[in-house]
Amino acid sequence: MTVSGNASKVKVAIVGSTGYGGVELIRFLLGHPLAEITSVISASSAGVPITDGFPHLSEILVQDLDGVDPEEMAKKADIVFTATPSGVSSKLVPQLLEAGLKVIDLSGDFRIKDGSLYEAWYKHDAPDASVLEQAVYGLSEINGDNVVGSGFISNPGCYPTATLLGLIPALSAGWIDPATIIIDAKSGVSGAGRGTSLMTHYAEINENFKAYKVNKHQHIPEIEQSLSQIAGEQVTVTFTTQLVPMTRGIMCTMYAQLKGAYTDEDLTELYRQYYEGRPFVRIREAGKWPATKEVFGSNYCDIGFAADPRTGRLTIISVIDNVVKGAAGQAIQNMNLMMGWDETTGLKLSPVYP
Amino acid sequence: MTVSGNASKVKVAIVGSTGYGGVELIRFLLGHPLAEITSVISASSAGVPITDGFPHLSEILVQDLDGVDPEEMAKKADIVFTATPSGVSSKLVPQLLEAGLKVIDLSGDFRIKDGSLYEAWYKHDAPDASVLEQAVYGLSEINGDNVVGSGFISNPGCYPTATLLGLIPALSAGWIDPATIIIDAKSGVSGAGRGTSLMTHYAEINENFKAYKVNKHQHIPEIEQSLSQIAGEQVTVTFTTQLVPMTRGIMCTMYAQLKGAYTDEDLTELYRQYYEGRPFVRIREAGKWPATKEVFGSNYCDIGFAADPRTGRLTIISVIDNVVKGAAGQAIQNMNLMMGWDETTGLKLSPVYP
């Protein structure tokens, strides 16, 4: 693809630009050589400069927020990222598709193929089945082939991304017993969004570690859907979600019974082969485990192992930045795949350390 | 017991007064009505005022640090708390016992009854077997009867305290399968002590969540020793230790297969009965889980449950303040039991919130 000036760049609009997912899309898209932001959209703040709520963008992104108007969007943009809440996307996205836009949706509305399952966990009406079946689940490293050329991507959840990238190679190889999977997940607070509640109040979170929605998180059916496909049988998991007093980062510590006497070295080898050619997954050498700060601000997912001969059990540790690989970064990775570009385009930023 | 003035108070010395365990012993002992601090001791800082290193004690504890001298201690004190590192206590404590002192040891040196097991995990020489067998393991709520009247207590580790208080009632009742126990443990940084290393450097810990010593932590044999006693069979656990960017607090999230269709309500009832009359263990009502901040600065251990009918698995969540119930607070609780006092004496402080 030849690129000569903005004229040839793909035009991108972002709905939900005043949330953390939206503003992180902006950070990466500003540095993307093949895309340009033509409209930042907010249902609640239309008409005001985006820098009113986000002064860190001063003199970087000088745009007023647009309202939500699918026809206007279709004039301004080729691709729309919908960083909108569950229950909103299900209504908005069909209109955008109708208007001829390509859509990458960051909500949970189009991830669960079984509408009744969606409704049981999300407590919203499921989207129309005909739209639902068009949505390609954009777990880039696993399902990237289907993303290529698609016009409608359902971007995975943050917990599912870390969980599935960590579990799939071992499950796929038949090395672990699918009936024994336990996921102990921890997330920074940005995962709860920019809305205010006691749950995100600084004084309640700082110097605190707390569990929430134990076995009840809406990401559970999304995880089980993918694991079941891989395993070829219904997989049911134990899933604990916990809040860490930090802003960004997810660690999933996962447990499963090994089906053979595999060592850390075996696992390292298996995973490196599985993810060969996929630059955003990095496998730690045997005996080392990743920390969330080692992926902070970047699109990496880092994975380490501890196979324990005493118990025959495997511990897998995966980390991502929930706002990047768990949301905006993977969304852009999907845009790259969709458009036939190198999947790392605009995403080659190192983690910020310390 | 009649108490009239300092004359009748029990005299207490603290070895390791410049560590976090030592200084927390001071905080509680200053408010203890039946004990008084007669000597604060430090191998490294003898001769300087304790407030040089801990200005928060200004005008509260006006004492110079003493050196480590068992004979001097025997003159000044009735009871000694040894908040000394592993490998130091094993040599010092026999001398203190010899000198006629009662000892409450906060190191790991006297917790593992099998000397060779100790040496395998701690990489130090085990203490003399004759001394080892005198040590009473001071998990107050479980083993308190043996503490009463004893002269030598080995105070439990922080992770084992949270783990064992969380697991023992269900294990003891035969409700969970001992072969399936997984412990996902998280700790604040004060657990690593006041020594300086990259592991405790602010810029490395802040906005970071990391695992360490996965399946290799020296608290594993301590946990397995107690669980095996309760279960009447050898119990081997999977044990993950992780650092949370906070100063105080431990949460242990524990998983095990249920042996029956027990509900959260059943578990709440079982645990409330088990801990009846033990004021420092609080059981959350069904459907609620404790957070570390809810025990911050206090001697409480709070416990909650999620029994999952989908998987037949039980999740137990227990929290403590690692410096209090996981160290200094439980040590004083053991002193109270040892002396025949109410176990809450001097320990009735509410958690500090927020």
Place this chain on the structure above:
Amino acid sequence: MTVSGNASKVKVAIVGSTGYGGVELIRFLLGHPLAEITSVISASSAGVPITDGFPHLSEILVQDLDGVDPEEMAKKADIVFTATPSGVSSKLVPQLLEAGLKVIDLSGDFRIKDGSLYEAWYKHDAPDASVLEQAVYGLSEINGDNVVGSGFISNPGCYPTATLLGLIPALSAGWIDPATIIIDAKSGVSGAGRGTSLMTHYAEINENFKAYKVNKHQHIPEIEQSLSQIAGEQVTVTFTTQLVPMTRGIMCTMYAQLKGAYTDEDLTELYRQYYEGRPFVRIREAGKWPATKEVFGSNYCDIGFAADPRTGRLTIISVIDNVVKGAAGQAIQNMNLMMGWDETTGLKLSPVYP
């Protein structure tokens, strides 16, 4: 005073028990030997157990929240702490006084003696002048003599407490030029209360340091009122308020031109004499400065100095825990003074460190 059982304890009610000031009053009052909590009151949550919002009080304070009813309060209590917002206290307190209750008000409503000045800074109607003049300003160490025997205390603000305790001795001695006072104040986030807003959202505060209300904070007239009384002339200050990513603690760094060649030692001596017999103010030795953590959870105000011969300027650093000496702790200190008790009663807790 002879105390024999609860029968003789003073009965205390707390309005605003679901805020941080209210819950901290509870922490200290639970350990107060001469007072007992007979009613915890909340306008918004009447009828529910206080532990619903504050599980850290489980099994410690088993009470349902009462509604706001002055007549009921008068039946249940002798003293009422009103930890209510500005604009609410001004209406409620007169009713409580009318009902014969002693009142210690933690809002800003009765601190400014000039009603029009209050209205200019607080944007609420000033309380009735006749009630306003009854209020004794409870800066315990400075104005304690007037608190003794009073029935209505206006408890100082958090910033004014740290500022005034730090400035008054030097100003009173005529050592600093009142026209040159600059106060650079920093506070933890609990000072903003438990209400939710973007201002207290974890992800906005963590890893951030920000200024707000520069020269516009409503504590300015309170500070100037007291400084002007001491100086005997109108004092106008520069006052910067800044949010620190921590929960508790205020540091005020204060600057003024020295009127003579005073040294750090001179200042230490001056301040120690000034605060002699007042145990909650601690003066650091020359060349050392206090940190907020050194007073965490306690009622202390710690002060240090740097007199700079290069510029002839004095830097004064004072720290308090904003929730304790800046609110609940000083309120109880005022209750103690009011009742003729030792001012440290129930307040002798050491700072929690680390």
Place this chain on the structure above:
Amino acid sequence: MTVSGNASKVKVAIVGSTGYGGVELIRFLLGHPLAEITSVISASSAGVPITDGFPHLSEILVQDLDGVDPEEMAKKADIVFTATPSGVSSKLVPQLLEAGLKVIDLSGDFRIKDGSLYEAWYKHDAPDASVLEQAVYGLSEINGDNVVGSGFISNPGCYPTATLLGLIPALSAGWIDPATIIIDAKSGVSGAGRGTSLMTHYAEINENFKAYKVNKHQHIPEIEQSLSQIAGEQVTVTFTTQLVPMTRGIMCTMYAQLKGAYTDEDLTELYRQYYEGRPFVRIREAGKWPATKEVFGSNYCDIGFAADPRTGRLTIISVIDNVVKGAAGQAIQNMNLMMGWDETTGLKLSPVYP
């Protein structure tokens, strides 16, 4: 300038690659289109992969650390960044210049033109005067013209950068009285480097705010040297340094007496004109102040004002990321200027928010 492949890129070496300044140089240089890293150097860790200490660079920078050898450096590189401690640079840099390398030094060794003043504040021997006089002080926005074409840059300190960018326009315009300048500075902990000490221990910093080196920080002579040049008279400042419980970020809150009735709007206008064409300084609109998070991870310096008619005093608030504009970012900006490139080359990253 035409760039076609690595062949034409400028070769860069980094001494001190295992410190925070060094690793941040790496982050930005990896994305720099006109420079490439040919050697990462560490006196203490030569021979080991850089990813041993910094796993976040896994698969991003695959290089072993080189030892410190000026002749080898001259073979491998055109430009050397010396992110070495004070006292080390003074000895190393002359050798590098001798070997024909261009040098950008991040230590304090070449900032103070008066050797005896350097020795008084730094407690090291001053560098040789002949080398000292070659060093160009690289405060890019102020002294950039002298940087262009130079071969030896002394990169400014973090506090001086924030202070000088905040003060110089008003001082230069004669709007403030140079005799009245007070700087209340706050820094995140990364400013103390990666070395371990109680000063950087997580448990001592978290939930704490502390002052250190009040009026004694070695950055004072650097600030006074520049201010005196601008003012045309000797300027002496009051300077307080304080540690904030965060990793990155500096805020300098600065006070000075105004020489006229200037308003916030006047100041905004003055500063915007002064920094016109300098994209890394952003002036907030009147009545708004910047926060450190708004520049996190970026090379911006954001500035706001509060001119107070009540006191005739001006408050200036400037923020930077101490590791970027206060160290590595400005060093690269200087390299860009030195080489005649656009000063933003490789530095156009948005702040990371939240």
